[in-house]
Amino acid sequence: MAFVSSGYNPAKPMENRITDIGPRKYDEFYPPVIKKNKGKWLYHEILQPGVLVHVAESGDEVYTVRVGGIRLMSVTLIREVCDIADKHCDGHLRFTTRNNIEFMVDSKDKVQPLIDDLESRKFKGGSFKFPVGGTGAGVTNIVHTQGWIHCHTPATDASGPVKATMDVLFDDFKNMRLPAHVRVSLACCLNMCGAVHCSDIAILGYHRKPPLMDHEYLDKMCEIPLAIASCPTAALKPGKVELADGTSVKSILVNEPRCMFCGNCYTMCPSMPLADTEGDGIVIMAGGKVSNRISAPKFSKVVVAFFPNEVPRWPQTTNCIKNMIEVYAADARKYERLGEWAERIGWERFFEKCELDFTHHLIDDFRDPAYYTWRQTTQFKF
């Protein structure tokens, strides 16, 4: 398409420039019933999976229908969401912090037509566009990252494994049969954008090979001290390297036995790529939470050291997650989050019940705090 100017003048970039205006204020987009009753809600109920009702002091009710969001979506799909909101909700909608979509209506008789409309919409391939669910003690949306769609440091994909996992866990998105809610998150490298370090179950992209050094360009592309300081295990040091043509250049030397393949140096220095088809894969973590309910927030812990990237459906990863959730659902007590359950029965029982292999990779060996993760007691189960 030919160039169409928005009115911006590249010759005078600072002319008529609007800046520092921030986001639009949230209350501009409130549905009327929300605006009227803000701060005056009495109680709420989950009527059925995916459907909530909030009742205000004035007696007003607002019904919320939550549907799964795919997070990465086209303008076409957003327009369809807007059409639904125009049709049923006077043009109002919201997105949740787990990227689900919520449609709100102000009376009960508007709920069922909305649900029927949402559930009737499917993509050509057959998948639901707007599956209703994601409330209460079930599995709601997976917080995830960019993966191979857009990022340059991933060790796995994001959208692909998320689709594969949610297909396997779809029944739990539409139901509330678990002891407590299970939060699943994914990050495609251990930058851990998102929530993998604090989720009940976390999928994490992981490398297994040290960076490949592009000595010819390294000193030109990179600020060497930055790359060296980016290494958590001090595996990098500055050095001179002789190129094939005999010239000596400044570069970085990698002490490979000290490298644990985090990829931080590649983040800082484009001349140290480390992605690898066979080497890269997925680590599964479990037992994290952010809420303060009953027990304090917890970090998730590594429970599976490695699954390969099995494009496009990641069967080993999804089977492992499904199995973990089934065992947790059968064994945990009501209100018990996955991490609370594992800590109550002991991690040795967790591995036994979930039939996961315990390998030496799972034993913490990073600096002094590693010591506190070992068992300094005789209390354990055979």
Added chain:
Amino acid sequence: MPTVEYGGKTFTVDEDGFIDSFDNWNEEWVQLVKEAEGIDELTDEHWKTVQVLQDYYKKNGIAPMVRILSKVTGFKLKHIYELFPSGPGKGACKMAGLPKPTGCV
């Protein structure tokens, strides 16, 4: 990598318009970046910023933190943005011939 010609000189640049090597920097490069960055006129303050960045990079091998740049030049961040509308990274570092900033930018 693509090349651009300016003032009779040829520069190799990446897709963001950063120069391929600090060693290939010269005064024509500054003029080239000046146009690309929409800077009307190069003042002494522009040159001082470029000078500080280059001295720091030669001495330390990294670009200075913004606070250090402010402290050494005496320009507040707001003023650095007035000099370089794209900011100290995409504007000033590019003009000074430093490597492209990396990390989660």
